[in-house]
Amino acid sequence: MHTDTISTSKLSIGFGRHTVVANIEFTTSPGALVVLIGTNGSGKSTLLKTLAGMLKPISGSVKILDGDPGKSPRRVAYLPQHPISSHTLPLRARDVVAMGRFANLGLFNRESEEDKRILNTSLERTGSIEFAEKPLRDLSSGQQQRTHLAQVLARQAEILLLDEPTAGLDINGRKLVAELIASERARGVTVVMATHELQDAENANTVMLLAQRVVSIGPPEVALRDEFLRECFGFTQPH
C-alpha cells in the first residue's frame, strides 16, 4: 500500500526564476518527523512554503497526500515564521486559535460544538487556556508563540509544516513543543519543521541540512556528521 504523505523528486525551489535549492529528494510516511536545519537564507522557509503551496516549484515534482501542494487546506496546516502583524490586532488568544478552524468552516459554516471542543483542547494542550481571554498584544513572545501553536493544532491536520516553532520559547516552551510534536506523530501526523537548533533534530526520522543546497539528508546520526555541519555552519557539535 502506498503511504507516502509527502514525496518530492528532483524538486528545485525558489522565487520566480531564482533557484534557492535544487534537486531535493525525500519521502515521508504518516507519523514521520522531518527537520530542516540551516542558517538564515538557506532555503528552509522556501521549502516549507513550497510544500504549503504558497510558492510554485521551479522544476521537479512534489506531491502532498497524493495531490498538488495547496490543494488540501483541511489536511495540511502551516505555521508561518513570526506572524508579527497579529501582535497589533485587537484579538484575544482564543480568537487567534479559533482561526485554526477557518479552513474547515470556509466562508459560511457556523462554528459547531465539535469546533469549540477542538478549540478548547488546543488551548489546554499548549497551556494557552490560562491567558485565552487576554489580548494577544498583551502577551509575552513565548505566550504568543504558544497561541500560534494552538492554532496549528486546532487545524487537526494530517501534515504540519512548522517554520521555527520554538522561536522565542524558553526551555519549558521548547519541551512543550517537543511533547506536542511527539503526540501529533503518535496519531499519525507527519511533521516538517524548520529550525536553527540542532537539539530539535534528536527525535527526527529525517534531517535535511540546507545551505542553498542539500548538504546532507538522512537520519540524524548520518545527516549531522561533523563534516556536514562544518560544511553547513563552519563548526561542529561539541562531543
Place this chain on the structure above:
Amino acid sequence: MNQIFIAPFVENENLRLALLASMLVAITCAIAGTFVVLRGLAFVGDALSHGVLPGIAAALIFGVSGIIGAAVGAGVMMGGVNLVTRRYKLSSDTAIGLLFVGMLALGVLITSSSSKFPEDLDHILFGESFAVKSSDLVWQGFALLVVGAIGVIARRPFLLMSVDDGLAQTSGFNVTFFQNLMMAMIGLTVIASFQTVGTLLVLGMLIAPAATGVLFARRIPSMMLIASVIGCVASYSGLLISFHFELAASASIVLVAVSIFAIGAVATEIRRNRNLRHDELPHQHEHTHAH
C-alpha cells in the same frame, strides 16, 4: 440646550439630511476602515481617494453622474496598481505611489481646463454635506449594505490576511481574489463617501475611528462597533460645530474624529502608566520593609 444641540437638526432639513448621510458614511467607513487599519492599507485608501478625482472631473465635463466617474477612476487606479506590481515586479507601495500622483495630476489638469471647475473642485475635494438629497441617501444606504455584506461574508479570509497572507492561502482562501475584494470594498466606500466628506477627507473617516477602535477593542466586532459609534458622534458634533460657527462641515467632522483618536490615545497612555505603577507598587512595598 435644546436650541444648541437638537433644534438645528429639527428645523433645518439640509442639516438633517447631512447628518443622515454622514452617519451612513461613518458606518460604511467603520466597516471598511477596520480592515484598512488591520491590514495596513492606509496608503491604498489615500491613493484611492485621490485616484477618483479625474474620474469625477471627467464625469462633470461629460454631464455624467460623479458616482460613475468615481467608479471608473477607482477601477483604473486598482487595475493600474495590479498591472504595475505584477508586470514590472515593483513593490506595491511604489505602484500605488505612481498611480496616486499620476491620477491626482490628471485630475488637476482636467479641472484646470475649465473655468467652472474651481467651485466644483472644492466640492469634490472637501465634500458638500449640506447639498445632500434624499436620493443620495438611498445610494449611500445601498453602499453600506454591500460593504457590510462583504465584511460579514469575507470576515474569515480578511482576518487571516490581516495576520499573514500565508495563513489565509493555506486555509484554502484565494488571497488574490480576497485582496481585490477588499480593494473593491474600499473603493466603493470612497465613492459612496466623496459627496458628503470629499475625496481628501474621506481617508480621515476611514482611518481615525477605526484606529481609535484598535486602542480600546479586544475583538474585531467590538472594533467595528466602536469605530461606528465614534464616526456617528464625529458626524453629529462636526455638523453642529459647522452650523453654529459657519465652518466647513466635512473638515469639522474629520477634525472631531481625529481629536477623539488623540484623546483616546492619551487616555490609553495614562491607563498604561497607571497599570505599570500599580505593578511596581508591591516591589516598592517589599523594598521599604527590607530597610
